[in-house]
Amino acid sequence: MxxxxxxxxxxxxxxxxxxxxxxxxxxxxxFCDAYAFGVTDMNLSSTYGKLAMVLVGSSVGRNDGGVVxxxxxxxxxxxxxxxxxxxxxxxxxxxxxxTSPHTVxxxxxxxxxxGCVVNPVMFWAFYRVVQNGDTxxxxxxxARVYRSIAMLSAGQDGIPMHSLxxxxxxxxxxxALSVFREVAMWKRWRVARYIPSIICVAIAFxxxxxxxxxxxxxxxxxxxxxxxxxxxxxTFSMAVASGMICGDGLxxxxxxxxxxxxxxxxxxxxxxxxxxNVKLDAFLATLPVT
Numbered sequence: 001m002x003x004x005x006x007x008x009x010x011x012x013x014x015x016x017x018x019x020x021x022x023x024x025x026x027x028x029x030x031f032c033d034a035y036a037f038g039v040t041d042m043n044l045s046s047t048y049g050k051l052a053m054v055l056v057g058s059s060v061g062r063n064d065g066g067v068v069x070x071x072x073x074x075x076x077x078x079x080x081x082x083x084x085x086x087x088x089x090x091x092x093x094x095x096x097x098x099t100s101p102h103t104v105x106x107x108x109x110x111x112x113x114x115g116c117v118v119n120p121v122m123f124w125a126f127y128r129v130v131q132n133g134d135t136x137x138x139x140x141x142x143a144r145v146y147r148s149i150a151m152l153s154a155g156q157d158g159i160p161m162h163s164l165x166x167x168x169x170x171x172x173x174x175x176a177l178s179v180f181r182e183v184a185m186w187k188r189w190r191v192a193r194y195i196p197s198i199i200c201v202a203i204a205f206x207x208x209x210x211x212x213x214x215x216x217x218x219x220x221x222x223x224x225x226x227x228x229x230x231x232x233x234x235t236f237s238m239a240v241a242s243g244m245i246c247g248d249g250l251x252x253x254x255x256x257x258x259x260x261x262x263x264x265x266x267x268x269x270x271x272x273x274x275x276x277n278v279k280l281d282a283f284l285a286t287l288p289v290t
């Protein structure tokens with residue numbers, strides 16, 4: 001009841017009827033999603049969120065704020081589904097470690113209650129950083145994806161020209177390449193190992209450039225490691241990868257803390273062309289020596 005009253009107040013584009021219908025359907029859908037997650041280990045909460053985004057965004061319409069309403073509906077559904085999936089995963093882990101299901105459920109409830117307080121505070125802290133103009137500090141690649149889906153659901157007028165044509169073209173190309181890849185693997189053609197995965201190629205268009213470069217460097221190092229030491233590389237590669245992930249996470253924590261404190265680097269490095277460099281040197285030569 002609190003969400004039904006508060007969410008339309010925070011987002012006027014979202015109607016109370018939509019919020020109420022989402023919460024009425026959430027228990028049934030969450031049960032199905034948790035069951036599927038427990039059987040397959042595949043989290044489908046984003047799929048249900050996109051479905052709610054399309055339904056709510058199309059019903060509200062672009063002129064009445066369908067983009068914002070669709071994104072809000074997606075957030076509600078994904079939050080509900082994610083809690084169910086996390087509980088199922090925790091129960092499976094508790095079963096393997098002989099932990100009481102009652103203890104797991106109570107711990108999940110305590111964590112959810114803490115998240116209701118901590119998450120809004122953290123969001124507000126990051127939101128203030130973005131408001132001050134530091135938009136490049138924190139990457140949110142999937143935000144652009146969900147915004148594009150919401151714009152599509154609200155109406156075609158909100159997307160750039162020729163976007164639908166390009167989407168259909170690359171959909172057909174991706175489908176054809178995927179079929180060819182499956183046929184090549186089934187026929188055991190030698191060319192099958194050189195056909196890229198379409199999903200991996202698509203991710204490179206969504207995430208920032210530094211992530212595909214990191215993945216390329218890591219894949220190259222692993223390939224050379226396997227060539228040099230085939231016996232130890234499969235055993236220790238996961239440990240090395242886990243250490244790198246933890247190190248990168250700690251590095252992002254440090255950069256996030258500095259961004260929240262509005263820290264600025266004492267030096268600046270800039271790359272420019274030779275022509276611009278000559279102009280800069282000529283300008284600096286006109287300044288008085290201090």
